[in-house]
Amino acid sequence: MTLSTTGPGVLTAPELYGRREAIVAVESLVGRLRAGRGGVLALVAQPGLGRTALVEYARAICAPLPSVQLAAPAALPQEGPLLVCVDDAHRWHPAARAALLADLRRLPAERPVAVLLTHTEHGCGARELRDLMPLRLGPLDDSAAAALLDRLTRGSADPVVGAWLIREAAGTPRLLTAFVAALTPDQLAGRTPLPDPLPGAEPLLDDFTTPLADLPPDTRTLLLLAAAAGEHEAEGAGADLSLVLRAAAVGEGEAEGGPGGFAAAEVAGVVVRVGGRVHFGHPLLRRAVLHRGPLARRRAAHAWLAAVCGDRFSRLVQLACAAGEYDARLAEALAAAAAAASAPRPHAERSAALARAAALTVDTRLRTDRLADAAEAARLAGDPVRARALLARTAAVPAHGGVHRVRGLLSLGDGPAADAREDLLAAAALLPPAPARHALIGAAEAAWAMGDAAAYREAMARVPACADDPSLEAYRAGMCAVLAGRIAEGHALLRRCLDALPGTADPAGLLRCGAAALVVGEVDTACGAGARALAAVRAHGPEVLLPRALEHLAYGELRAGRHTTARAHALEGLRAAHRIGQPNVAACLHAVLALAASVEGDAEACAGHAAAAAEGAGPHGLNQAATLAAWAVARSDLAAGRPGDAAARLAPLVTPGPRRGHFAVRMLAVPCFVEAAVQAGRTAEARKATEEFTRWTEATADRLAPAQLARCQALLAPPQQTAASYENALAHHDRSPGEFERARTQLLFGQWLRRRRRTREARGPLRDALVGFERCGARAWADRSRGELRAAGKAVAGEPGAGVLSALTPQQQRIARHVAEGATNREVAERLSVSHRTVDHHLRNVFAALGVRSRVELSRLLGGDGGLPDRDEEIAAHL
Secondary structure: OEEEEOOOOOOOOOOOOOOHHHHHHHHHHHHHHHOOOOEEEEEEEOOOOOHHHHHHHHHHHHOOOEEEEOOOOOOOOOOOOEEEEEOOHHHOOHHHHHHHHHHHHOOOOOOOEEEEEEEEOOOOOHHHHHHHOOEEOOOOOHHHHHHHHHHHHOOOOOHHHHHHHHHHHOOOHHHHHHHHHHOOHHHHOOOOOOOOOOOOOHHHHHHHOHHHOOOOHHHHHHHHHHHHHHHHOOOOOOEEHHHHHHHHHHHHOOOOOHHHHHHHHHHOOOEEEEOOEEEEOOHHHHHHHHHHOOHHHHHHHHHHHHHHOOOHHHHHHHHHHHOOOOOHHHHHHHHHHHHOOOOOOOHHHHHHHHHHHHHOOOOHHHHHHHHHHHHHHHHHOOOHHHHHHHHHOOOOOOOOHHHHHHHHHHHHHOOOHHHHHHHHHHHHHHOOHHHHHHHHHHHHHHHHHHOOHHHHHHHHHHOOOOOOOHHHHHHHHHHHHHHOOOHHHHHHHHHHHHHOHHHOOOHHHHHHHHHHHHHHOOHHHHHHHHHHHHHHHHHHOOHHHHHHHHHHHHHHHHHOOOHHHHHHHHHHHHHHHHHHOOHHHHHHHHHHHHHHHHHHOOHHHHHHHHHHHHHHHHHHOOHHHHHHHHHHHHHHHHHOOOHHHHHHHHHHHHOOOOOOOOOOOHHHHHHHHHHHHHHOOOHHHHHHHHHHHHHHHHHOOOOOHHHHHHHHHHHHOOHHHHHHHHHHHHHHHHOOOOHHHHHHHHHHHHHHHHHOOOHHHHHHHHHHHHHHHHHOOOHHHHHHHHHHHHHOOOOOOOOOOOOHHHHOOHHHHHHHHHHHOOOOHHHHHHHHOOOHHHHHHHHHHHHHHHOOOOHHHHHHHHOOOOOOOOHHHOOOOOO
């Protein structure tokens, strides 16, 4: 034992990532020591997770108190405070470790000795720590691993390389550090392909194999076979127990005890058997088992598995793993089996098989073809990190259509839309007709996300006529016609696409039909197509379409006025987008959630989701998501009685100019803009927008548009025609869905009647508006309706302060409510469409009538607080 007294500057605390809980525990232990008390903290973790780094951190922050690093049994000093660190206690002799733990349990609480002990999570001695209630360290999350990688590489790692290193490190900081140290600067920067497998893992994998040393030979054989069997299984799926046992019988005779041969490994925590599958206790354990076996032994294990595999695909995978050199015939057979439509495999398995086939291929062009196909299969499986890593191995063949296509499709989910478009256009020029068609459709999708109608039309026009797919051809020709201004022709063609909807089962085709339905205004049909697409993806995949299917469905439900279900589907889609790695789709889903929140009246949620949408949309040029988010915030402003703010947000999006909004969203936001602009005194702009909305309404089948147009016309009508215009709007609402929009029309009608001093007539529409908003959960809009009802002299049951305000006029009640909520005089004047001086006059009378002297007193009075504030809490600004 060596005792080292540490002072300032002697030890430097290491920089730790993702270890907040452990740091707090270590700091608490040292804090008790400084206070003259003792304690024991046991840290348990798999190798490489940072146990030693935490010991170094503890010794650094303990200075200048003495600390000791204990590597073998030794007597401790009898005097003074002391930090005792026992790193890797599992390496001690069992008797010495038992004696140490016995000493720790007998340690008097009054003695100022703090003990920090670390141990591997499995293996000898792990169970002895149970009564010490050890703190277990888990793998780093991706954000912590990314921060560590950034420090290790000084920010020089290529994003694709960095994502793959983080993935392969499995949250293990020591392994990530080893990868970085073993790679060249060109490899880290993505200028040369990464080696496969990644170098540097050997020392850590040796540590993982420590629990295997004492296992019986038969058990180690079974573990090697289980690890080898995982080569053609999905990540985390485990190995087929019966397959492993059959392979063991072929190779070296029946494993002793049959399935019971795994018992010793289960006791050591190496594997777990569940439902006929064998799962390793940690992702790196499987790699460690393969690493421990000699090369010849590993190849033999794969050959034994190949001999007992029941299907040709799995047999070829195992033979490829057993192969030690290039094998053109085996590579061709494996690639053909992976692509076979007669026996389709999960996309993740196809990707792994195609990557194996590429590794056996000597021809550079053919190897690149197979790597591109493997990357596409990984993309379809919802694994963009693996897809990009596979593409990174193809750098030697720059002009390759398959590489461009997969890279472009990946950028559609996570990357600048303009980059996605360019890659997909390049792919279309290099690919045969069938895959080129799909690349061009992808380029059109990228242009749509950008809000570039001309680029969308250009890409779709380049798609060759789809004689083999009439629905796709109708969609292509219809969208081109609509964006060229031939609305009637385009809608007729798109309806042909919808005619094929009953017989469509392909998720991509269903999503295309849903988009066509939205363009022609058949919102219910779009929702039905979206629901069917979601069900198909959930049942059969591909996984990559799950976030997009949920986004399409949620947006359709928003258009249909089903805000609650839209929010539920959007939240599910957001989780899927983050899990699969599609931040572009996540930005669109945040915009959908912002729109739902703007209806429900949750201003904080609306602002948060809109900010998240804008944050994702800006760098990647996602004009549609940005436009939807701005519309959501503007509608929230309207709900809060801030029409000036709403008009300012929407004006650039709905009127001509360089900052124009997305071409497919502009008209949908016009009714909100007209309402805000009229209330803000921007009547000329409102008239111009209404004229364009009139032309759009004539061309669309959207059942809600005529009612919204009639409402816009009522807002702009002369006084003698306004009531009739509102009645006309409500008649249109009777023939269309959308309770929220109907309630908005009733609210505006009631407001107009009340301000014309027709208060009795106003109460009916305002009451109906309140009920409508309450039914669809639009809380802020319901509050506006209640305020208007109060101003119309109609008491609303159950509200605080209702009796107190009974002595005030309806207008005074409304002003009092707004002021009590914190609005300034100018804000109140804007909300009520009256002058600042009128608000000032009424507020003085309110103060006099209620016997209050400040806004604070008024707020407390109306909030139900019966007490009056102290003088020093009063606000000096009386009106």
